[in-house]
Amino acid sequence: MTSSSTPRKGLSKIACNRLQKELVEWQVNPPAGFKHKVSDNLQRWVIEVNGASGTLYANDIYQLQVDFPEHYPMEAPQQRPADNDRYVKNCKNGRSPKETRWWFHDDKV
Template identity: 90%
Template sequence: MTSSSASPRKALSKIACNRLQKELVEWQVNPPAGFKHRVTDNLQRWIIDVIGAAGTLYANETYQLQVDFPEHYPMEAPQQRPEDNDRYVKNCKNGRSPKETRWWFHDDKV
């Protein structure tokens, strides 16, 4: 869970609720390739499985996204932050922005 998930969220506005229900129906009718929405009873938090694309290093791997929708969605953007996001941002070297991070990937199976 994220640090933001520990704090109570405000209930969705009627507009946000209607919009998310419409988007969820669209997702079910026409799902995007490589993505699977996990059905839950919480319209405000979507759990999405992302399947790695064939022919890539991530093929056949499944990654999970958590998307939290704010009270006034779509006028406010949803969030998706990893559990350790706050600690990572706090510890960025030389006060640099996390956007300037250069990621390094190592896979022992390759």
């Protein structure tokens, strides 16, 4: 493992066993449109998601990073982007991020 993929805290034995079981299940029967990128870090999964057909996102591939906590499954995994705290802090008028209007820029369109 490289230092960038080293988890902050090691997994408990229960979490390790559960994640190994779930990974095998995922590899045998993956959800449609999702692919697990193989790595040596059981605590951090990188998942590729295909954009939905018939939408602006079709034919694009997105990556999700899921970090499993030390005591998974008793604690939920996280999926937060690196700039999440800055985004939440700067939400318009201190409103919930769920109430924020979204836009994106794509120079291919």
